[in-house]
Amino acid sequence: MYGAMRNRASNSSQLAGLSIAALITALAGVALANGFGQTIIRMIEIPITFTPLPEEVIPEDPIKRETTLDLGSETLSAPEPLAAPIITFTFDDPPFTGTTEPRVIAPVIPKASVTPAARPVRLAPALIAQALPEYPMSARRAQQQGTSTLDVCVDARGRVSSASLASGSGHATLDNAALKWVRNARFTPGKLDGVAQSVCGHTVVYEWNLADARQ
Template sequence: MYVRAAKSGKSSRIAGMATALGVTAVLGYVVAVSVDTFIPPEDVRTELALITPPPPPPIEIPEPPKVEVVEEIEAPPAPPELVAPDIEVLPELPTIVAAVAEPNPIPEPIPVAPSPAAVTQTRSAPRLIAGDKPDYPSAARRAGEQGTTELRVCVSSAGRVTSVAVARSSGSSKLDDAAAKWIRGEKFQPAKINGVASEVCGHNVAYEWSLRDA
Protein backbone atom coordinates (compact mmCIF):
# COMPACT_ATOMS: atom_id res chain seq x y z
CA MET A 1 0.00 0.00 0.00
CA TYR A 2 2.75 2.45 0.65
CA VAL A 3 4.29 1.89 -2.82
CA ARG A 4 0.97 2.69 -4.55
CA ALA A 5 0.63 5.92 -2.71
CA ALA A 6 4.10 7.09 -3.70
CA LYS A 7 3.44 6.42 -7.36
CA SER A 8 0.20 8.24 -7.25
CA GLY A 9 1.81 11.49 -5.84
CA LYS A 10 4.52 11.51 -8.47
CA SER A 11 2.01 11.26 -11.27
CA SER A 12 0.11 14.25 -9.91
CA ARG A 13 3.19 16.46 -9.98
CA ILE A 14 3.97 15.54 -13.54
CA ALA A 15 0.43 16.30 -14.64
CA GLY A 16 0.54 19.75 -12.97
CA MET A 17 3.77 20.69 -14.65
CA ALA A 18 2.41 19.64 -18.03
CA THR A 19 -0.65 21.78 -17.50
CA ALA A 20 1.42 24.82 -16.57
CA LEU A 21 3.57 24.44 -19.66
CA GLY A 22 0.48 24.25 -21.83
CA VAL A 23 -1.00 27.40 -20.36
CA THR A 24 2.27 29.26 -20.85
CA ALA A 25 2.41 28.26 -24.49
CA VAL A 26 -1.12 29.41 -25.12
CA LEU A 27 -0.48 32.83 -23.55
CA GLY A 28 2.65 33.29 -25.65
CA TYR A 29 0.72 32.59 -28.82
CA VAL A 30 -2.00 34.99 -27.94
CA VAL A 31 0.52 37.77 -27.28
CA ALA A 32 2.29 37.15 -30.59
CA VAL A 33 -0.91 37.21 -32.55
CA SER A 34 -2.03 40.40 -30.82
CA VAL A 35 1.23 42.18 -31.72
CA ASP A 36 1.02 41.17 -35.40
CA THR A 37 -2.63 42.13 -35.88
CA PHE A 38 -2.65 45.60 -34.04
CA ILE A 39 -3.73 48.35 -36.42
CA PRO A 40 -3.27 51.89 -35.23
CA PRO A 41 -6.49 53.98 -35.30
CA GLU A 42 -7.01 56.54 -38.07
CA ASP A 43 -6.53 60.26 -37.43
CA VAL A 44 -10.06 61.40 -36.74
CA ARG A 45 -10.77 65.13 -37.18
CA THR A 46 -13.79 66.57 -35.49
CA GLU A 47 -15.23 69.75 -37.03
CA LEU A 48 -17.10 71.97 -34.63
CA ALA A 49 -19.89 74.04 -36.18
CA LEU A 50 -21.08 77.10 -34.22
CA ILE A 51 -24.83 77.02 -34.06
CA THR A 52 -26.34 80.42 -33.33
CA PRO A 53 -29.14 79.85 -30.87
CA PRO A 54 -32.46 81.63 -31.58
CA PRO A 55 -33.01 84.90 -29.72
CA PRO A 56 -34.70 84.43 -26.42
CA PRO A 57 -38.36 85.35 -26.28
CA PRO A 58 -39.11 88.85 -24.90
CA ILE A 59 -39.40 88.88 -21.20
CA GLU A 60 -42.74 90.22 -20.08
CA ILE A 61 -42.31 92.33 -17.01
CA PRO A 62 -45.47 92.08 -14.99
CA GLU A 63 -46.98 95.36 -13.80
CA PRO A 64 -46.32 95.98 -10.18
CA PRO A 65 -49.40 95.48 -8.10
CA LYS A 66 -51.23 98.64 -7.17
CA VAL A 67 -50.55 99.49 -3.62
CA GLU A 68 -53.50 101.12 -1.95
CA VAL A 69 -52.31 103.87 0.32
CA VAL A 70 -54.29 103.83 3.47
CA GLU A 71 -54.15 107.11 5.31
CA GLU A 72 -53.56 106.56 8.90
CA ILE A 73 -55.94 108.58 10.98
CA GLU A 74 -54.67 109.29 14.37
CA ALA A 75 -57.17 108.40 16.96
CA PRO A 76 -58.17 111.35 19.12
CA PRO A 77 -56.50 111.35 22.46
CA ALA A 78 -58.50 109.81 25.19
CA PRO A 79 -60.20 112.38 27.39
CA PRO A 80 -58.50 112.91 30.68
CA GLU A 81 -59.89 110.91 33.45
CA LEU A 82 -62.13 113.00 35.61
CA VAL A 83 -61.42 112.72 39.22
CA ALA A 84 -64.18 113.78 41.53
CA PRO A 85 -62.93 116.37 43.99
CA ASP A 86 -63.00 115.59 47.61
CA ILE A 87 -66.05 117.21 49.13
CA GLU A 88 -65.66 118.23 52.67
CA VAL A 89 -68.89 117.90 54.55
CA LEU A 90 -69.22 120.72 57.05
CA PRO A 91 -71.16 120.19 60.20
CA GLU A 92 -74.62 121.67 60.20
CA LEU A 93 -74.67 125.05 61.90
CA PRO A 94 -77.44 125.95 64.28
CA THR A 95 -80.13 128.25 62.94
CA ILE A 96 -79.84 131.77 64.32
CA VAL A 97 -83.03 133.77 64.47
CA ALA A 98 -82.39 137.51 64.57
CA ALA A 99 -84.75 139.81 66.30
CA VAL A 100 -86.75 141.95 63.90
CA ALA A 101 -86.85 145.60 64.89
CA GLU A 102 -90.12 147.41 64.55
CA PRO A 103 -90.16 149.84 61.60
CA ASN A 104 -90.11 153.52 62.32
CA PRO A 105 -93.36 155.30 61.70
CA ILE A 106 -93.61 156.92 58.28
CA PRO A 107 -93.74 160.69 58.64
CA GLU A 108 -96.69 162.44 57.16
CA PRO A 109 -95.99 164.23 53.88
CA ILE A 110 -95.45 167.97 54.07
CA PRO A 111 -97.93 169.84 51.95
CA VAL A 112 -96.30 171.60 49.00
CA ALA A 113 -97.66 174.82 47.68
CA PRO A 114 -98.91 174.49 44.11
CA SER A 115 -96.67 176.00 41.46
CA PRO A 116 -98.00 179.05 39.71
CA ALA A 117 -99.72 178.39 36.46
CA ALA A 118 -97.57 178.88 33.37
CA VAL A 119 -98.12 182.25 31.79
CA THR A 120 -99.36 181.93 28.22
CA GLN A 121 -98.34 184.81 26.00
CA THR A 122 -100.53 185.94 23.18
CA ARG A 123 -98.75 187.59 20.29
CA SER A 124 -100.08 189.28 17.18
CA ALA A 125 -98.02 190.47 14.22
CA PRO A 126 -98.21 194.03 12.92
CA ARG A 127 -100.68 194.55 10.12
CA LEU A 128 -100.43 197.06 7.26
CA ILE A 129 -103.32 199.49 7.14
CA ALA A 130 -104.62 199.79 3.59
CA GLY A 131 -103.40 202.94 1.92
CA ASP A 132 -102.23 204.23 -1.41
CA LYS A 133 -100.18 202.04 -3.77
CA PRO A 134 -96.66 203.11 -4.66
CA ASP A 135 -96.06 204.94 -7.90
CA TYR A 136 -94.62 202.74 -10.68
CA PRO A 137 -91.21 204.16 -11.63
CA SER A 138 -91.45 205.51 -15.18
CA ALA A 139 -87.97 204.29 -16.11
CA ALA A 140 -88.82 200.74 -14.94
CA ARG A 141 -92.12 200.88 -16.85
CA ARG A 142 -90.37 201.95 -20.06
CA ALA A 143 -87.82 199.17 -19.55
CA GLY A 144 -90.61 196.65 -18.99
CA GLU A 145 -89.33 195.72 -15.55
CA GLN A 146 -91.60 193.93 -13.10
CA GLY A 147 -91.35 191.51 -10.19
CA THR A 148 -91.88 191.17 -6.44
CA THR A 149 -89.90 193.08 -3.84
CA GLU A 150 -89.79 191.57 -0.33
CA LEU A 151 -88.99 194.00 2.49
CA ARG A 152 -88.02 193.34 6.13
CA VAL A 153 -89.23 196.14 8.41
CA CYS A 154 -89.26 197.17 12.06
CA VAL A 155 -92.58 198.56 13.34
CA SER A 156 -92.79 200.62 16.53
CA SER A 157 -95.49 200.34 19.17
CA ALA A 158 -97.07 203.41 17.52
CA GLY A 159 -97.33 201.54 14.19
CA ARG A 160 -94.59 203.51 12.39
CA VAL A 161 -91.80 201.94 10.30
CA THR A 162 -88.45 202.61 11.94
CA SER A 163 -86.18 200.67 9.52
CA VAL A 164 -86.44 198.99 6.10
CA ALA A 165 -84.22 196.43 4.33
CA VAL A 166 -84.66 194.53 1.04
CA ALA A 167 -84.96 190.84 1.93
CA ARG A 168 -85.43 189.67 -1.69
CA SER A 169 -85.01 191.80 -4.81
CA SER A 170 -87.44 191.97 -7.67
CA GLY A 171 -84.55 192.09 -10.08
CA SER A 172 -84.82 195.83 -10.57
CA SER A 173 -83.13 198.30 -8.25
CA LYS A 174 -85.61 200.98 -9.37
CA LEU A 175 -88.55 198.88 -8.20
CA ASP A 176 -86.80 197.94 -4.93
CA ASP A 177 -86.01 201.59 -4.09
CA ALA A 178 -89.58 202.65 -4.88
CA ALA A 179 -90.97 199.90 -2.61
CA ALA A 180 -88.71 200.90 0.31
CA LYS A 181 -89.70 204.58 -0.06
CA TRP A 182 -93.36 203.67 -0.17
CA ILE A 183 -93.34 201.44 2.98
CA ARG A 184 -91.65 204.12 5.09
CA GLY A 185 -94.67 206.40 4.67
CA GLU A 186 -97.25 203.72 5.50
CA LYS A 187 -98.87 203.08 8.88
CA PHE A 188 -99.25 199.71 10.62
CA GLN A 189 -101.44 198.37 13.33
CA PRO A 190 -98.72 197.62 15.94
CA ALA A 191 -97.94 194.14 17.18
CA LYS A 192 -99.40 193.18 20.57
CA ILE A 193 -98.01 190.89 23.26
CA ASN A 194 -100.61 189.88 25.85
CA GLY A 195 -102.75 192.71 24.56
CA VAL A 196 -100.03 195.35 24.87
CA ALA A 197 -98.73 197.18 21.78
CA SER A 198 -95.05 196.36 21.29
CA GLU A 199 -92.28 197.10 18.82
CA VAL A 200 -91.39 194.22 16.48
CA CYS A 201 -88.48 193.82 14.06
CA GLY A 202 -88.13 191.33 11.23
CA HIS A 203 -91.64 191.62 9.88
CA ASN A 204 -91.76 190.84 6.16
CA VAL A 205 -93.80 192.81 3.64
CA ALA A 206 -93.96 191.77 -0.04
CA TYR A 207 -95.11 193.98 -2.91
CA GLU A 208 -95.68 192.74 -6.47
CA TRP A 209 -94.88 195.08 -9.34
CA SER A 210 -96.92 194.34 -12.47
CA LEU A 211 -97.04 196.31 -15.73
CA ARG A 212 -100.78 195.70 -15.90
CA ASP A 213 -101.18 198.00 -12.88
CA ALA A 214 -98.73 200.65 -14.17
Protein backbone atom coordinates (compact mmCIF):
# COMPACT_ATOMS: atom_id res chain seq x y z
CA MET A 1 0.00 0.00 0.00
CA TYR A 2 2.86 2.38 0.86
CA GLY A 3 4.53 1.68 -2.58
CA ALA A 4 1.36 2.70 -4.43
CA MET A 5 1.30 6.02 -2.61
CA ARG A 6 4.93 6.79 -3.63
CA ASN A 7 4.16 6.05 -7.34
CA ARG A 8 1.18 8.43 -7.28
CA ALA A 9 3.34 11.24 -5.84
CA SER A 10 6.07 10.74 -8.53
CA ASN A 11 3.56 10.79 -11.39
CA SER A 12 2.04 14.00 -10.06
CA SER A 13 5.47 15.68 -9.99
CA GLN A 14 6.23 14.73 -13.60
CA LEU A 15 2.88 16.02 -14.85
CA ALA A 16 3.39 19.35 -13.10
CA GLY A 17 6.83 19.79 -14.71
CA LEU A 18 5.54 19.08 -18.20
CA SER A 19 2.71 21.54 -17.74
CA ILE A 20 5.04 24.38 -16.78
CA ALA A 21 7.38 23.71 -19.73
CA ALA A 22 4.45 23.72 -22.15
CA LEU A 23 3.23 27.02 -20.71
CA ILE A 24 6.60 28.70 -21.20
CA THR A 25 6.83 27.47 -24.82
CA ALA A 26 3.36 28.81 -25.58
CA LEU A 27 4.21 32.23 -24.18
CA ALA A 28 7.33 32.39 -26.34
CA GLY A 29 5.35 31.57 -29.46
CA VAL A 30 2.85 34.30 -28.71
CA ALA A 31 5.60 36.84 -28.27
CA LEU A 32 7.17 35.97 -31.64
CA ALA A 33 3.80 36.22 -33.37
CA ASN A 34 3.23 39.75 -32.03
CA GLY A 35 6.43 41.19 -33.44
CA PHE A 36 8.83 40.54 -30.68
CA GLY A 37 10.90 38.22 -32.78
CA GLN A 38 14.04 40.30 -32.31
CA THR A 39 13.91 39.89 -28.62
CA ILE A 40 16.08 37.15 -27.38
CA ILE A 41 14.25 34.98 -25.03
CA ARG A 42 16.41 33.09 -22.65
CA MET A 43 14.86 30.02 -21.47
CA ILE A 44 15.74 29.47 -17.89
CA GLU A 45 14.97 26.21 -16.49
CA ILE A 46 13.94 26.67 -12.91
CA PRO A 47 14.27 23.60 -10.90
CA ILE A 48 11.06 22.75 -9.19
CA THR A 49 11.23 21.01 -5.92
CA PHE A 50 8.23 19.00 -4.89
CA THR A 51 7.73 18.01 -1.32
CA PRO A 52 6.25 14.59 -1.12
CA LEU A 53 3.07 14.21 0.92
CA PRO A 54 3.58 12.76 4.36
CA GLU A 55 2.81 9.16 4.61
CA GLU A 56 -0.56 8.39 6.09
CA VAL A 57 -0.18 6.69 9.40
CA ILE A 58 -2.89 4.21 10.05
CA PRO A 59 -3.23 3.50 13.73
CA GLU A 60 -3.11 -0.05 14.69
CA ASP A 61 -6.20 -1.78 15.93
CA PRO A 62 -6.50 -1.41 19.67
CA ILE A 63 -5.84 -4.53 21.59
CA LYS A 64 -8.99 -5.93 22.95
CA ARG A 65 -8.46 -6.88 26.52
CA GLU A 66 -10.85 -9.19 28.12
CA THR A 67 -11.11 -8.83 31.87
CA THR A 68 -12.74 -11.60 33.74
CA LEU A 69 -14.00 -10.85 37.25
CA ASP A 70 -13.79 -13.87 39.37
CA LEU A 71 -16.30 -13.57 42.17
CA GLY A 72 -15.31 -16.86 43.57
CA SER A 73 -17.69 -19.08 45.28
CA GLU A 74 -18.81 -16.57 47.91
CA THR A 75 -22.58 -15.93 48.16
CA LEU A 76 -23.84 -12.46 49.13
CA SER A 77 -26.94 -12.22 51.30
CA ALA A 78 -29.00 -9.29 52.62
CA PRO A 79 -28.32 -8.23 56.21
CA GLU A 80 -30.74 -9.49 58.77
CA PRO A 81 -33.26 -6.83 59.95
CA LEU A 82 -32.75 -5.45 63.42
CA ALA A 83 -35.39 -6.40 65.92
CA ALA A 84 -37.47 -3.43 67.12
CA PRO A 85 -37.09 -2.74 70.84
CA ILE A 86 -40.11 -3.57 72.93
CA ILE A 87 -41.23 -0.60 75.07
CA THR A 88 -43.63 -1.19 77.91
CA PHE A 89 -45.67 1.71 79.33
CA THR A 90 -47.06 1.54 82.85
CA PHE A 91 -49.83 3.89 83.93
CA ASP A 92 -50.65 4.43 87.58
CA ASP A 93 -54.26 5.58 87.82
CA PRO A 94 -54.81 8.04 90.69
CA PRO A 95 -57.34 6.95 93.29
CA PHE A 96 -60.87 8.09 92.55
CA THR A 97 -62.50 10.13 95.28
CA GLY A 98 -66.02 11.50 95.26
CA THR A 99 -69.61 10.48 95.36
CA THR A 100 -71.26 8.21 92.89
CA GLU A 101 -74.58 10.03 93.09
CA PRO A 102 -75.44 11.93 89.90
CA ARG A 103 -75.19 15.67 90.10
CA VAL A 104 -78.41 17.50 89.45
CA ILE A 105 -77.98 20.71 87.51
CA ALA A 106 -80.82 23.16 87.84
CA PRO A 107 -82.06 24.46 84.51
CA VAL A 108 -81.30 28.06 83.77
CA ILE A 109 -84.48 29.97 83.06
CA PRO A 110 -83.81 33.08 81.00
CA LYS A 111 -85.23 36.26 82.38
CA ALA A 112 -87.89 37.79 80.24
CA SER A 113 -86.88 41.22 79.07
CA VAL A 114 -89.55 43.73 79.90
CA THR A 115 -89.64 46.85 77.80
CA PRO A 116 -90.96 49.72 79.88
CA ALA A 117 -94.00 51.37 78.44
CA ALA A 118 -93.33 54.74 76.92
CA ARG A 119 -94.63 57.58 79.01
CA PRO A 120 -97.18 59.81 77.35
CA VAL A 121 -95.90 63.18 76.23
CA ARG A 122 -98.03 66.02 77.53
CA LEU A 123 -97.83 69.64 76.41
CA ALA A 124 -99.58 72.37 78.42
CA PRO A 125 -101.49 75.20 76.73
CA ALA A 126 -99.46 78.32 75.98
CA LEU A 127 -100.76 81.90 76.00
CA ILE A 128 -100.38 83.59 72.63
CA ALA A 129 -98.84 87.07 72.86
CA GLN A 130 -101.51 89.74 72.79
CA ALA A 131 -102.41 93.13 74.26
CA LEU A 132 -102.20 93.51 78.02
CA PRO A 133 -105.39 94.00 80.05
CA GLU A 134 -106.52 97.59 80.56
CA TYR A 135 -105.59 98.97 83.98
CA PRO A 136 -108.88 100.08 85.70
CA MET A 137 -109.05 103.87 86.20
CA SER A 138 -110.40 103.54 89.76
CA ALA A 139 -107.51 101.28 90.69
CA ARG A 140 -105.01 103.74 89.25
CA ARG A 141 -106.53 106.60 91.30
CA ALA A 142 -106.47 104.45 94.40
CA GLN A 143 -102.87 103.38 93.63
CA GLN A 144 -103.86 99.72 93.74
CA GLN A 145 -101.36 97.02 92.76
CA GLY A 146 -101.16 93.26 93.17
CA THR A 147 -101.06 89.83 91.50
CA SER A 148 -104.10 87.96 90.20
CA THR A 149 -103.76 84.15 89.84
CA LEU A 150 -106.30 82.57 87.51
CA ASP A 151 -107.34 78.95 86.93
CA VAL A 152 -108.52 78.37 83.33
CA CYS A 153 -109.71 75.56 81.07
CA VAL A 154 -108.56 75.60 77.41
CA ASP A 155 -110.34 73.48 74.79
CA ALA A 156 -108.79 71.68 71.81
CA ARG A 157 -109.22 74.79 69.66
CA GLY A 158 -107.19 76.97 72.05
CA ARG A 159 -110.15 78.92 73.43
CA VAL A 160 -110.87 79.43 77.14
CA SER A 161 -113.95 77.48 78.11
CA SER A 162 -113.95 78.61 81.77
CA ALA A 163 -111.89 80.77 84.14
CA SER A 164 -111.88 81.29 87.91
CA LEU A 165 -109.85 83.18 90.48
CA ALA A 166 -107.35 80.93 92.22
CA SER A 167 -105.64 83.69 94.24
CA GLY A 168 -106.67 87.34 94.35
CA SER A 169 -104.61 90.52 94.33
CA GLY A 170 -106.49 91.94 97.31
CA HIS A 171 -108.46 94.27 95.08
CA ALA A 172 -111.68 93.09 93.43
CA THR A 173 -111.37 95.69 90.70
CA LEU A 174 -108.04 94.24 89.55
CA ASP A 175 -109.18 90.60 89.86
CA ASN A 176 -112.35 91.18 87.82
CA ALA A 177 -110.34 92.98 85.13
CA ALA A 178 -107.95 90.00 84.98
CA LEU A 179 -110.81 87.47 84.59
CA LYS A 180 -112.40 89.53 81.83
CA TRP A 181 -109.12 89.74 79.99
CA VAL A 182 -108.23 85.99 80.23
CA ARG A 183 -111.66 84.84 79.03
CA ASN A 184 -111.00 86.59 75.69
CA ALA A 185 -107.37 85.40 75.40
CA ARG A 186 -106.17 82.78 72.87
CA PHE A 187 -103.93 79.79 73.61
CA THR A 188 -102.19 77.03 71.72
CA PRO A 189 -104.12 73.94 72.82
CA GLY A 190 -102.63 71.37 75.14
CA LYS A 191 -101.51 68.08 73.51
CA LEU A 192 -101.15 64.44 74.55
CA ASP A 193 -98.71 62.48 72.33
CA GLY A 194 -99.15 65.12 69.64
CA VAL A 195 -102.95 65.17 69.73
CA ALA A 196 -104.75 68.40 70.78
CA GLN A 197 -106.94 68.00 73.87
CA SER A 198 -108.93 70.09 76.29
CA VAL A 199 -106.93 70.93 79.39
CA CYS A 200 -108.30 72.24 82.69
CA GLY A 201 -106.38 73.53 85.68
CA HIS A 202 -104.03 75.68 83.63
CA THR A 203 -102.72 78.59 85.72
CA VAL A 204 -102.28 82.14 84.45
CA VAL A 205 -100.60 84.73 86.69
CA TYR A 206 -100.88 88.45 85.99
CA GLU A 207 -99.09 91.14 87.98
CA TRP A 208 -100.66 94.60 88.22
CA ASN A 209 -98.07 97.39 88.37
CA LEU A 210 -98.73 101.13 88.26
CA ALA A 211 -95.51 101.65 86.35
CA ASP A 212 -97.04 99.81 83.42
CA ALA A 213 -100.20 101.94 83.65
CA ARG A 214 -98.24 105.23 83.24
CA GLN A 215 -96.67 104.11 79.94
